[in-house]
Amino acid sequence: MGQIPRLGGEMLKKEAFGVQADMTIDTHAHLEMEAFEGDREAVLKRAAEAGIAAIITVGTTIPDCEKAVALARSYRSVYAAVGIHPHDAKGMDDSTCDRLRALAREDKVVAIGEIGLDFFYNLSPREVQIRRFEEQLDLAEELELPVIIHNREAHAETLRVLRPRKGRLRGVLHCFSGDLAMAGECLALGFHLSVAGPLTYPKAGRLRDVARIIPLDRLLIETDAPYLAPQAYRGKRNEPSYVVETARRLAEIRGLPFEDLARLTSANARRLFNLDGKDDDDVRVAGKAAGG
């Protein structure tokens, strides 16, 4: 401890950096994915060293949701979300939501996600994506869990689905990619907005404009690791410790000290996902072997 990784992996003393990063939370990563199969322990260790207090690992398929739940059981700092990604909506059948319902009742499952619409890749037919998104939103309402929503190139349709549920759902638009108008409408519907690595990209001016206006009590940060590494690591595999890069940039944009930004966004994450109510003293601490 006492050090956080900086640009290019260079290590600087935290004191020299003038920050206290112990409060940072990565609200969206995919630790269960194949990309972390070889060195998950090291990734979690680096996250702890970078001051990441908690990581929500977000399932996208039933097997990955099962892995996410197992990781949450094995590591104190890891929490799980369970849901079927729009890419995989076409593989859902009428039993899938029953399986998700059972998984959602496991310890340290804090949300239904990631679910939503992806009209960029269209890996599932659009009407199937919409139907399965609605079903999983129903499940979240039934279980009174927040949702983690993926939306790519489907802004109007996402809003059309969410609007009638106003007041019944809470959650986050993860890796927010909409414009100011969409941000305003999502906020009016009660949602949080989460900012990921693209905030640090030179051409992301529009996203930085959105990041400037998100109320400080609705703002979250994430990596979406292994995807979307921040600029300093662009092209490499992303990992939770790199969320510090996004937090630093966001603090600059908001004109806040890093530690205040980290504390605020972490408090938002703890409140939205009820992390403190989900802690389990019996789970083993990070650094011990998973899968036991």
Ligand SMILES: [Zn+2]
């Ligand atoms: Zn996503």
Ligand SMILES: [Zn+2]
């Ligand atoms: Zn994701």
